[in-house]
Amino acid sequence: DAGVIQSPRHEVTEMGQEVTLRCKPISGHDYLFWYRQTMMRGLELLIYFNNNVPIDDSGMPEDRFSAKMPNASFSTLKIQPSEPRDSAVYFCASRETGVGGELFFGEGSRLTVL
Amino acid sequence: SQQGEEDPQALSIQEGENATMNCSYKTSINNLQWYRQNSGRGLVHLILIRSNEREKHSGRLRVTLDTSKKSSSLLITASRAADTASYFCATGGGAAGNKLTFGGGTRVLVKP
Numbered sequence: 251d252a253g254v255i256q257s258p259r260h261e262v263t264e265m266g267q268e269v270t271l272r273c274k275p276i277s278g279h280d281y282l283f284w285y286r287q288t289m290m291r292g293l294e295l296l297i298y299f300n301n302n303v304p305i306d307d308s309g310m311p312e313d314r315f316s317a318k319m320p321n322a323s324f325s326t327l328k329i330q331p332s333e334p335r336d337s338a339v340y341f342c343a344s345r346e347t348g349v350g351g352e353l354f355f356g357e358g359s360r361l362t363v364l
Numbered sequence: 365s366q367q368g369e370e371d372p373q374a375l376s377i378q379e380g381e382n383a384t385m386n387c388s389y390k391t392s393i394n395n396l397q398w399y400r401q402n403s404g405r406g407l408v409h410l411i412l413i414r415s416n417e418r419e420k421h422s423g424r425l426r427v428t429l430d431t432s433k434k435s436s437s438l439l440i441t442a443s444r445a446a447d448t449a450s451y452f453c454a455t456g457g458g459a460a461g462n463k464l465t466f467g468g469g470t471r472v473l474v475k476p
Contacts, residue, residue, distance in 0.1 A: 295463055295465065
């Protein structure tokens with residue numbers, strides 16, 4: 251299995267531009283999580299899906315952030331418009347069904363907003 | 365807010381020495397997990413300990429859990445330069461349900 255695949259690995263954009271981050275979870279995993287990692291705030295859970303349905307988006311910082319999971323093998327995290335404070339590494343992770351099991355992380359998307 | 369807090373924030377040791385780091389958490393849990401993150405990479409799961417377990421081993425790793433004190437420790441024995449990484453505890457289940465909440469991490473440097 252190729253693991254969780256994220257793209258792009260690096261993104262540099264200017265303030266106000268739209269950013270779309272993509273994730274392909276491990277086949278057969280029912281849960282998908284989006285995390286953001288910064289030096290100041292550590293790893294923050296933004297949103298998670300179960301069977302393609304958003305379950306908890308309480309960590310999404312504001313309306314500029316949106317996430318979708320149109321099918322079991324693809325999810326996107328969109329920021330529109332982007333701001334410099336959105337600069338961070340964004341991780342996607344997936345896991346099998348069951349409460350609190352092991353998460354499999356992608357390599358992350360490093361976003362820099364100038 | 366972070367559920368788990370690791371201590372120390374950073375640790376520097378010589379190869380061959382043991383490394384111990386601690387994690388404290390606040391709410392009830394079903395399990396506690398430890399992850400490793402190498403620089404510039406994603407997190408990798410190391411070990412999971414359930415709330416009804418007190419100690420667990422995996423290779424050179426030893427994890428303890430004290431639910432009465434809401435704390436856990438990770439011991440890496442006979443450390444190697446390749447163990448240089450950040451280590452995170454994460455709590456799941458219980459009050460958090462399906463969420464897995466991570467602490468701030470301990471940066472470990474193993475000097476050859």
